[in-house]
Amino acid sequence: MSLLVGQLFSGVSIGAVLLLIALGLALTFGQMNVINMAHGEFIMAGAYTVYVLQQVVTSAGASLLIALPVSFVVAGLLGVLLEVLLIRRLYARPLDTLLVTWGVSLILQQAARDIFGAPNVQTRAPEILTGSVHLTDDIAIASSRLFILGLALAAVAALTIVLRTTSLGRRIRAVVQNRDLAAVSGLSTGRVDRLTFFIGSGLAGIAGVALTLIGPIGPAMGTNLIVNAFLVVVVGGIGQLKGTVIVAFVLGVLQATVEYTTTVSVASVIVFVAIVAFLQWRPQGLFTLRTRSLA
Amino acid sequence: MFGYRGRRSAAVLVAIGTVAALTACGAKTGDAVGSAQAGGGAVVDTSGSAVKVGLLNSLSGTMAISEVTVRDAIKLAVDEINAAGGVLGKQLEPVSEDGASDWPTFAEKAQKLISQDKVAAVFGCWTSSSRKAVKPVFEKNKALLFYPVQYEGLEESPYIFYTGATTNQQIVPALDYLKSAGKTSVYLVGSDYVFPRTANKIIKAYAAASGMKVLGEDYAPLGSTEFSTIVNKVKASGASAVFNTLNGDSNVAFFKEYKSAGLTAEAMPVLSVSIAEEEVKSIGTQYLAGQLTAWNYYQTTKGAANDKFVKAYKAKYGADKPTSDPMEAAYTSVYLWKAMVEKAGSFEIEKVKAAANAGGITFEAPEGLVTVDGPSQHVFKTARIGKIGTDGLIEEVWNSGQPVKPDPYLKSYSWATGLS
Amino acid sequence: MTGLSVRDLRVVFDGFVAVGGVDLEVPEGDLRFLIGPNGAGKTTLIDAVTGLVKATGHVAFDGRELLGRKVHRIARLGIGRTFQTAAVFEELTVLQNLDIAAGWARSPISLLRARRSVPPTVEKALATVRLSEVRDEPAGTLAHGQKQWLEIGMLLVQDARLLLLDEPVAGMSQDERDATGELLGELSRDRTVLVVEHDMDFLRRYARTVTVMHAGKVLSEGTVAQVQADPRVQEVYLGHPVKEAS
């Protein structure tokens, strides 16, 4: 029983990590049709931000809290820089953004190696986030995982509120739905693009902070995560957040379940097969934004 | 306008070329003359005042983290030797090549070092995969490789010297230690590649013979950083210890998850065979303190030779840089080669090999006196179990007392029959 | 029965009824114009007939049911269409565009060979749509009107029996419109032609019959004169009476 709960929670927490990573992608890929392979390196930037902050702020707890907004801004600014320098020229060529940002990710990784050294760096986590929370006597769940789950849900809530209620959100949706019309109506699509990219990349920074609690902090930390996160967005369906949220958790639980009964390598193959099978049923993903313009 | 002449002439050219190539074919497999002709043997260029030695390590890619330190240690040894007058009166000129964490690249660069640079010996490689990839290159060219990392055994190549531990110098002593510490059951966690799988096979054979229980076995893909399921399984198993053969980044995620799950070094210690001082630094003692490692050398190992090595290394590369087992083995390998060359009185590869195979090659290494075992081309090494301290250093808690004779095929262990 | 026959056609997008129960008969030899205000469902009707959007009801051409068939299967039954914004393959030459349009029935072998001569139907179509001069130019370099013609040319070589044209003369000069009108008149003799068009002047000159759509339904049908006289049509076009729309 305790194992079952523990394993279910594992699935949910894998889902939460996926969600945190995929959320930013849902915005840049889902809303802007940019395949940003450097998203993983923005995560890395967020994680290194924690490392750098901890050189200054000694309290692990305080540095983590400060790191959340700082990483958001650091990664967000990197995103804006990328958008202004390169992506802007590629809006008509979404596939090319994939290759170009892959190149950017290589450069960022090597830069991190040259700045921080090739080995992983070490950050301290507040003691409270290294233990576990006991639900009952024999059911305990990792507090770091709980924190990440909370963070992921908070990020979803915040993003939903921004998209639904603020004028920025309305503008983003307007540009997504009809770029030309939005431009004609006097919206600065360029500014909206940059802001969208800022938020999407900033979310990667937040994910980076969260990952310092559970994984290595090194130049290559982003690469392992990115393909799965993209799959989440693809399967979830672009243009809507709820698909991403649902699919992240479903894939997490699926991965954890299959992994438990077989092996990690079989699990990743089964997950892939499940995704191809799913796309047979719904080639556009779980939810699609139906407009007349897409057949 | 749409004629066929163009294609036809090209096709004819292709055909001629292919036929020419095929008729010019060389030796068939098993053809004695051909083999001899094929393997005239690598020629060492000793014409100048310096002799080249090859350094083959991943300087980029995922393995760079570990292999750069090995390269640094080799360079340190080369510098020291040069400062002391070189080998047979010749200075050593290191030629460093990047294996880029990619096995075919290792093979390519090995070939380059041998045939372009005509090096006297090559030092390097870390992963078993890279060693397996270059092994045929060295055998084909009859050139020398010194391999400095602990590995899974079950291999002897006439052109490779193994200066890291084989399984009976690391895994087997580690199991002996766990058994003597009263650990009756283990859970095996490893990365999905050759070393962990072979190590675990040995552990299972050992356990079966000694009454130790193996409660589970899990492999994560190299680079995997998601361990919640595996840690759940470990926790549920109730094993008395974990034998960890994870590699690289995976260790960080594993130990963070391990601590989060409320598992401690006191209740369920993890014995790791791939975590050295450098890795401790990047994982953090917050997660590692009290856990066990199995190596043949620690930075804290006592002895004048080690004091000198640590001091020289830190002076050259920075006071915050720790020294570790693979670095020490790499450093030692250069000196062992020097001893072989000097004994042979020649850089010629077959002569160097003959000198080594005759036995008696020793070096007062940082880990203590090491001796090359002539027939197997492995090295006698002292096994050491260490405990990770809160200062990030590893303190020895047990050693084998004397250097253990290398036995890559575990022929001297009755429980291991059928493993190789 | 020959010609296009639509019965109770409905298209719904996420609750929005784009076409709500349309009945339409276009016999062979007709040149039918389909008009109506924006959002009346004209283009959606064509989309439904050609299989681009899902619809319920019945659509038959020459007695064969079209609904439920895939787009390319419908095309193979001899149904061709053009698009509001000319959809030609801009990086291929005019000749290549037409050659592709003529070729779905080619065998794999002939597909894998290079074109050695210009097929007679393509040659003829090039002349008909007055593009012989520019046949080796990339279609992307054509003027807007020429692209529209290229699309019509593609319908010709495709040997479509039912032609569905979505605003074929938008952006054309008066001369080009006249030529297009003549061509349509000629084509419609032994084919079924349905034209969506806003240009009322063009409509008055070339339409044989007219169907007016409004809010997803057929509002009125008949000759140009009959439709113009229909009070319901005038009501819909209030403020934009038919007579002034050109």
Next chain:
Amino acid sequence: MKRAALGFGVTAALLFAVAPLVLGDFRLSLLAKYLCFAIVAVGVGLAWGRGGMLALGQGVFFGLGGYAMAMHLKLADAGPGNLPDFMILYGQLDALPWWWAPFANPIFALLATVLLPMLVALLLGLLIFRRRVRGAYFAILSQALAAAFAILLIGQQGTTGGTNGLTDIQGFFGYDLNDPVNQRMVYFVVAAALLAMLGVAWQLMRSRYGELLVAVRDGEERVRFLGYDPANVKLVAYVVAAGMAGLAGALFVPAVGIISPALIGVVPSIEFVIGVAVGGRATLAGPALGAIAVAWAKTALSERVPSAWTYFEGLLFVLPIVFLPGGIAALFKWRRRARLVPPAEVKEKVAA
């Protein structure tokens, strides 16, 4: 046509006469490796440059071809009735796994190097293209395929060699690979294969099918209204590209002596594409030349300044694609711009 004849003639002369005369054994065997990458690139150029399918999973097909070849060569090395060395070491098997057995037959193995990748591509393509999964979705899915396949291979150490892959291959259909003369022979075979594949791609590109493929790339929906099923059109290019990748993988094995999952995953698969982008994705010779140039640059740069290679590779992805989308070929081909301009991404004009 004359240009094509001239091009093939010059290429053949360079590959068969000049290179073997100018290069030493070591450099020639490196060139053989580059040419293998070039063969993959020719296929990618067809599928991506002409067909708009950004195939980021070519490593899978390369691997299938390579493993098929290596399995046969390992079995041949071991001799009839014996297990390959690594199986004895890691597999603890008593008998050959059933799916290894047919590869003992050289004809089966040779056919499998090309047909197996094509078959896999066919099945996958049917599933993907029929359901109109395309563009970015296709790219990401093909990338995930590469990741999954590599992990699967690594996980089966006893029967696939795991991370090590299949190494230490001694003979090639009876010829001793340790003999430099035979290494030259392998080079000639690779060069001939590249020329042949260039010929196949050339014929496909100039054929009506080639024109149709471009049409599908630029207006998949539009092509449907002309009575074609674009899924089939794309499938042909995808399957041919897979076959070329398989052939390249098969030749890579004797040329380099190893096939391993390191050549299959996400990273090597995307590296197959970069040469294509640099050389000129929609041209015939561009992808092959680009692949050779990039592989050569990698060797040359990493011999001199190892860490600089990563920056350089990063810039290779960024600069040509952003600023010279037509690749190097575009610099030379202003005159014949009709077919050679880079694909503007699928324009779904039809939609409206």
